[in-house]
Amino acid sequence: MPEQLLFAMEVTLNGLMAGVLYALVALGFVLIFKASGIFNYAQGVMALFAALTLVGIMEGQIPFSHLINATLGTDIHHFGWHVPGILAIVLTMVVMVGLAWAVNQFVMRHLVNQEPIILFMATIGLAYFLEGLGDIMWGSDIKTLDVGLPQGINTWIDETTFEAFGYGFFIDNLDIVATVIAALLVIALVIFSQYTKQGRAMRAVADDHQAALSVGISLNFIWVMVWSVAGFVALVAGIMWGSKSGVQFSLSLIALKALPVLMLGGFTSIPGAIVGGLIIGVGEKLFEFAIGPMVGGATENWFAYVLALIFLVFRPQGLFGERIIERV
Amino acid sequence: MTGDMQMNAMTDQGGYVTEDGRKIGGVMMEMKNITLRFGGVVAIKDISFDIREGEIRAIIGPNGAGKSSMLNVISGFYNPQEGEVWFHGKRRAPMKPYQVAQQGIARTFQNIALFEGMTVLDNVMTGRLTQMKAGMAAQALWWGKAEREEVENREFVEKIIDFLEIQNIRKTPVARLPYGLKKRVELARALAAEPKLLLLDEPMAGMNVEEKEDMSRFILDVNDEFGTTIALIEHDMGVVMDLSDRVVVMDYGKKIGDGPPDEVRNNQDVIDAYLGVAHD
Numbered sequence: 001m002p003e004q005l006l007f008a009m010e011v012t013l014n015g016l017m018a019g020v021l022y023a024l025v026a027l028g029f030v031l032i033f034k035a036s037g038i039f040n041y042a043q044g045v046m047a048l049f050a051a052l053t054l055v056g057i058m059e060g061q062i063p064f065s066h067l068i069n070a071t072l073g074t075d076i077h078h079f080g081w082h083v084p085g086i087l088a089i090v091l092t093m094v095v096m097v098g099l100a101w102a103v104n105q106f107v108m109r110h111l112v113n114q115e116p117i118i119l120f121m122a123t124i125g126l127a128y129f130l131e132g133l134g135d136i137m138w139g140s141d142i143k144t145l146d147v148g149l150p151q152g153i154n155t156w157i158d159e160t161t162f163e164a165f166g167y168g169f170f171i172d173n174l175d176i177v178a179t180v181i182a183a184l185l186v187i188a189l190v191i192f193s194q195y196t197k198q199g200r201a202m203r204a205v206a207d208d209h210q211a212a213l214s215v216g217i218s219l220n221f222i223w224v225m226v227w228s229v230a231g232f233v234a235l236v237a238g239i240m241w242g243s244k245s246g247v248q249f250s251l252s253l254i255a256l257k258a259l260p261v262l263m264l265g266g267f268t269s270i271p272g273a274i275v276g277g278l279i280i281g282v283g284e285k286l287f288e289f290a291i292g293p294m295v296g297g298a299t300e301n302w303f304a305y306v307l308a309l310i311f312l313v314f315r316p317q318g319l320f321g322e323r324i325i326e327r328v
Numbered sequence: 329m330t331g332d333m334q335m336n337a338m339t340d341q342g343g344y345v346t347e348d349g350r351k352i353g354g355v356m357m358e359m360k361n362i363t364l365r366f367g368g369v370v371a372i373k374d375i376s377f378d379i380r381e382g383e384i385r386a387i388i389g390p391n392g393a394g395k396s397s398m399l400n401v402i403s404g405f406y407n408p409q410e411g412e413v414w415f416h417g418k419r420r421a422p423m424k425p426y427q428v429a430q431q432g433i434a435r436t437f438q439n440i441a442l443f444e445g446m447t448v449l450d451n452v453m454t455g456r457l458t459q460m461k462a463g464m465a466a467q468a469l470w471w472g473k474a475e476r477e478e479v480e481n482r483e484f485v486e487k488i489i490d491f492l493e494i495q496n497i498r499k500t501p502v503a504r505l506p507y508g509l510k511k512r513v514e515l516a517r518a519l520a521a522e523p524k525l526l527l528l529d530e531p532m533a534g535m536n537v538e539e540k541e542d543m544s545r546f547i548l549d550v551n552d553e554f555g556t557t558i559a560l561i562e563h564d565m566g567v568v569m570d571l572s573d574r575v576v577v578m579d580y581g582k583k584i585g586d587g588p589p590d591e592v593r594n595n596q597d598v599i600d601a602y603l604g605v606a607h608d
Contacts, residue, residue, distance in 0.1 A: 197460045204443050204454045211441035214403065215521065216429030216458040 006167045011289045012282055017175030019281020020182045021240055025254055026261040026273040027186070028233040032226060033267050034193075034206050036108075038119045042127035044255020046096075046231060049134045051238030051247045053095050055145050056138040058088040063137045085147035089235070096231030097224075104223045112219070113209065131252060140249065145242035149177050178240045182274075185236060189229075190270055202226060260308035266321025275319060280304045343380070346573055353381025355414075356557055357402065357525060362411035364397055371397040372408065373581040379525065384551055385559045386572035390601055393578040395561045396438060399529050402559065403435045404428035430458050434523035436514045438530045438561075444503040448494060448513050449485070451502055455520025456481040485520055491553075492516050492546060508539040512546070519550060526550070528560035532567060540564065544571055565602075569593065577601070 025044060032040040040046075056063065060079040069075055083091070107122055150173040162168035193199035204212045205222045212219065241251055257280070265276025284303040292299050311318065343353045357379040364372040372394045379385045387395045400406040401413070404425040413420045415431065423431075434455070443451050460477060489495055492512050497505060502513060511531060518526055531547065532540045544567060550556050562568045568575060569589040577585035577592055579601040585592045592598055 197457060200450075200454060201457055203446065204457075207443035207445050208441050210405075210437065211443060212454075213405070213425035214429055214435050214437070214441065215454050215517065216426045218424070218426045 003167065006165055008286065008289065010169045010171075011285045013169065013171060014175070015282035015285030016278055017172070017179060017281070018285065019278035020175070020179045021237070021244070021277075022254075022257050022261050022280055023274045023277025024178070024182050024185070024233065024237040024240060026258040026265065026277055027189070027270065028230045028237065029258055029262055030265075030267065030270055030273045031189070031233060032230045034203065034270075036119075036223060036226060037116055037206055038108075038123060039116070039267070040230065041120065041123040041255070042130055043230065043234060044258070045127045045130045045134075045252045046099075046234035047238040047241065047254070048247070048249065048251040049099075049130050049238075050092055050096055050231065050235040051145060051242035051251060052134045052138045052143070054088055054092045054147070054235070054239065055143045055242070055247050057091050058083050058085065058145075058147070059143075061138060066139060067136055089147065089239070092235055093232060096235055097228045100227030100231050101224050103227050104220060108223055108227075109220065127252070131249070135249075142246050142248040143242075145239065145247050147239060147243065149174055149239075149243050151243070174240070174243055181236060181240070185233065186270060186274055189233075192229075193270070198222075198225060257304060260304040262318070263308040264311050264318055266318025269318070269320035272318055272320030280307065283307060350382065350552070352383045352573060355379070356381045356416060357559075358414040359398075359401070360412040360414065362398070362401060362408045362413070364394075364401060364406055364408045370581050372401070374411075375578070375581075375583045376411075377576050377583065377586055379557060379559055380574075382551070382555055382557055383573045384547070384571055385557075386568045386575045387559065387561045387578060388563075388565070388568050388575055389578035392580075393601075394581040395578055396529055397581075398578065399435070399527050399559070399561055402428075402525075403433060403527055429521070432521070432524040433527065434518035434521040434525075435527035436511070436518050436529055436531060438533060440507075440510050440514055442502045442510060442514055442517070445501065447499050447501055448505075448516075449489070449498045451513055452485050452488060452516045452520050453481065455517040456485060458521055484522075488516050488519050491549070492519075508535055508542075511535070511543065515543075515546065515550075519554070519556075522554075523556060526556050526558045528558065530561050530563065532562060532564060540567060547571060 025047060028043040028046070029040060032038055032043070055061075060081040060083065062068070062076055062079060065077050069077075103126065107126065108119075111119055111122060152173055154171045154173050154176060157171045158168040193202060201212070201217045202222055202225070204215065204217055205219060209219060212222075237254075238247075238251070241254060245251075261273060261276040261280050263276075264279055265272025265274070284300045287303045288297070288299045343351065345351055355378045358376075359378070360376050362372055362375050363370070375398070387398055389395050397406060401408050404423045404427065407422045415433075429435075443454065446454075459481065489498060492515060494509065494512055494516060497509065497513075502510060505513065515528070515531065518528075528547070532543050535543065547558060547560070548571065551558055560572070562571075572589060574587060575585070575589055575592045576583060577595070577598045579597075584597040584601060585595045587595075
């Protein structure tokens with residue numbers, strides 16, 4: 001097989017894996033948007049916050065230690081214990097549910113029946129608040145996250161492909177794990193929203209608040225649930241990105257990559273978020289591989305956005321989004 | 329024990345038989361001296377009335393009389409500043425609308441509140457939410473009790489859909505339906521909850537004569553076949569007089585008449601309110 005083609009195949013595979021990670025972040029957006037009509041700008045920061053909290057708990061860091069030391073003149077930083085990965089993940093999830101409750105109690109509950117743009121602004125505020133809170137609680141240094149996921153080159157794939165084509169594919173174990181986890185997560189979410197009473201109630205709330213109340217649905221319960229689920233998705237995304245490139249504040253910028261993903265897939269579709277993520281992941285890697293050298297590289301920075309713009313012109317609801325039906 | 333006996337005594341008392349031979353039971357819901365204010369505006373002023381088991385009760389009055397506000401008080405969307413709401417012989421604490429719905433009070437809205445993105449079938453299924461008891465995991469895995477429940481709910485919903493003659497649009501997204509059919513789907517969703525009390529806010533507003541006749545027939549059939557107690561608001565006097573057993577008349581937030589249609593029709597205050605005599 002020609003070497004160029006093998007390269008392209010490897011690039012495609014890696015693009016698929018990267019796409020899974022984009023899709024994970026996009027999923028969080030879709031969930032909240034479907035359930036409450038809110039475009040949650042804070043989703044990326046939630047992933048960062050979840051990752052920070054997870055590392056903090058694992059390392060036994062004392063939350064707000066800088067603040068405590070500065071005000072009380074003490075010098076404390078660590079509890080002096082280490083929490084195993086699984087337990088830390090559970091504890092972090094408890095924190096994320098608490099956060100979901102607080103968001104609903106102090107922000108969203110007071111904005112019922114407001115315009116979407118106002119809710120959107122509120123989530124921008126929330127994003128900056130969370131970023132600051134993460135900083136104060138856990139410090140702003142770059143941290144490494146290791147919950148015991150396998151990392152590094154998958155030697156089996158490397159050897160098998162080398163024997164078959166005479167060229168070994170480089171696939172990261174972490175990417176494979178991320179793909180499997182994302183697949184499981186999506187299956188679980190689809191089953192939840194389509195086949196359970198709570199899922200049906202969630203779709204009802206997204207559609208019409210008044211009508212939802214009249215059939216006996218508690219809005220507050222559903223909202224806390226939705227933000228908790230979004231928190232969970234953020235946690236999964238945070239773990240994957242954190243393990244890959246360290247827990248740092250630029251992590252919140254991955255949320256921006258989710259935007260073109262959503263424009264492609266449609267803001268209201270869970271499968272759309274997945275397919276959109278994969279298209280962007282593969283697209284930007286292949287484009288960089290094929291066209292990049294001709295235009296001086298760095299196409300990955302803008303390719304996704306240009307693709308999204310093209311979609312906006314020809315198919316504004318995205319690939320899987322609900323058609324907007326207006327009756328006059 | 330004594331409490332039960334008292335309750336029975338209460339529900340037994342004062343029932344009556346209508347002209348067409350339907351038995352009306354005791355008091356199901358009683359509004360006592362309800363006053364509702366929005367800031368300085370008094371929407372409802374010291375109104376009392378009751379709704380009896382099995383009856384079709386109408387609330388009528390000119391625009392802005394406070395009819396919808398009254399319905400919103402019953403369904404928990406508004407909580408009155410003064411007065412008491414009694415349901416099945418018990419005083420009801422201030423409640424959220426979803427709690428009222430869970431007590432068996434279903435409603436429709438004046439300007440239709442359906443889940444526009446869902447199909448007719450899904451919309452009607454949401455009406456069954458209060459009847460679903462199985463746990464989340466069981467439902468996700470389609471397990472034992474959850475499966476039975478889902479099948480039972482589907483059967484009941486299909487019955488309602490047949491009853492209201494909307495079989496042919498079961499899979500249609502609600503957003504595509506014309507106005508009259510939307511009203512009917514909303515009624516179907518309310519009926520799916522198997523309500524003890526059904527509240528209809530202007531079920532025939534904006535309909536043509538034929539659609540009004542259909543809707544009237546459905547309302548009478550619901551009352552007849554399911555024995556559902558119905559409280560409705562309506563503008564069309566002719567329809568109200570034909571449908572209802574007893575009528576409450578409101579004007580400027582006050583009650584100006586209460587009784588059987590014939591009696592109310594001849595009440596001087598009611599005639600004045602509708603013909604527009606100057607208020608002093």
